[in-house]
Amino acid sequence: MPQAATSLPPSSRRAGASALPLNDAYHLDENKSVAEHLALIPLDDAATLRVKGRARQLIQTVRDNRRRFGGIDRFLNEFGLTTREGIALMCLAEALLRIPDSDTADKMIRDKIGGAEWDKHIGKADSLFVNASTWALMLTGKVIADVEEEKALSVSAIAGKIVSRVGEPVVRQAMLHAMKIMGQQFVMGRSIGEALLRAEDAEKNGSRHSYDMLGEGARTMADAQRYFDAYDSAIHAIGKAAMGRGCIEAPGISVKLSALHPRYEYAKRATCVPDLSEKLLKLAQKCAQYNIGLTVDAEEAHRLEISLEIIGNVFRDPSLKGWDGFGLAIQSYQKRCTRVIDILANMCEETGQRMMVRLVKGAYWDSEVKYAQVNGLPGYPVFTRKNATDVSYLANAAKMLARRDVFYPMFATHNAYTVAAIMEMAGADQTGFEFQRLHGMGEPLYHQIVGRGEGKYPCRIYAPVGSHQDLLPYLVRRLL
Secondary structure, X not given: OOOOOOOOOOOOOOHHHOOOOOHHHOOOOHHHHHHHHHOXXXXXXXXXXXXXXXXXXXXXXXXXXXXXXXXXXXXXXHOOOOOHHHHHHHHHHHHHHHOOOHHHHHHHHHHHHOOOOHHHHOOOOOOHHHHHHHHHHHHHHHHHOOOOOHHHOOHHHHHHHHHHHHOHHXXXXXXXXXXXXXXXXXXXXXXXXXXXXXHHHHHHOOEEEEEEEOOOOOOOHHHHHHHHHHHHHHHHHHXXXXXXXXXXXXXXXXXXXXXXXXXXXXXXXXXXXXXXHHHHHHHHHHHHHHOOOEEEOOOOHHHHHHHHHHHXXXXXOHHHOOOOOEEEEEEOOEOOHHHHXXXXXXXXXXXXXXXXXXEEOOOOHHHHHHHHHHOOOXXXXXXXXXXXXXXXXXXXXXXXXXXXXXXXXXXXXXXXHHHHHHHHHHOOOOOOOEEEEEOOOOHHHHOOOEOOOOOOEOXXXXXXXXXXXXHHHHHHHHHO
16 A cells, blocks of 8 residues: 655656657647547448447437436437527526626526527426426526417416516526526535435446536635645545445546646646645545545646646655556547557556546537637647547547556547447457446446446446536536
């Protein structure tokens, strides 16, 4: 068992990003990058046919079991972001958290909800979750609707007209109640204790969990300390619940560097890198003592270099020797993802340590594109087409599977074709990796393959912990 060190030396080395080239692919031409990635996918025609057949099977079973699982998949079918109702819902949900005064919030409600046709969704879905949410949203819409022609009023509209006398403040409360309904679907628990208790049944069936303490980046040092304390408390709770299962089998924690420092940015590299290295090391040492996993979440592309520097500082620290639970997330929509994998593999070979690596597609696409446009960059750091990101995901998954000697790959996806392709690329050795999904999403897909027996795979659930007020920024990033 690794022994805790007192603190990380204030290392100024920049070997975290290694000497390997990284930024030659930062703004690489998209077509050239896609061609580079296509060459890395080891699927011939026969293998591709097998992948398509297995994916078709998985999708058909998902469709056959929609009534059983319901939840967010049904909700998104009803309130897609191409519909007026879906757009109103997402805009209002996020905006309500950012509006400081009640009057402005009430005006926003009138603007976004009043014209939407919530009642047309009632009864169409067979999911209790969808219909409960729809009734709450319809109530808010009816409260502020303009109902002038009495002869055209339905029973629900008449009820809405009566309710309208109470005004927008009631609507605000109704809307927040609707958000709580969504929160129950997406948040594992309001506290880490509640989340751990809720996870027990799923873990009996082969699922694992990585807990994420909800909240956006720190704006002050007081914020950063509050987040650090929350991570610290969560690690202790998770460690006790782990009961010596080891960093693979046990639940783990996901950590955002932006939550631990208010100036986590390249311009403040000289101060934020040492500070964040020290804070992350302290959290990693606690995880090592309990032998549970810690994964550093991926964030924006312009922070990639300093994040690799911080991760390199911590991963190389002698106090963590013998613990294979340190990990990070990498994003396949970044054109530099393949370079990052090579850098991490070198880091593992140098230290003799294995690293847990979560491959995701990426959740900051809108802000990445806008950042490049506003700053007049020569290109985008991310792929602008979804199919290009899909190609990159498979290419990088293949690289990770080929290096299971130094990585423990964790494939976060809700895409049936991607799941089938990873099974195919894993070859005869179907061990040494896991799938991952978001809590509240992908359950009908993973229900088919998760388990402990032969032909089954482990799946770790990314489980947010916190209030519904903290949920929405996280949720909007993943739905847009």
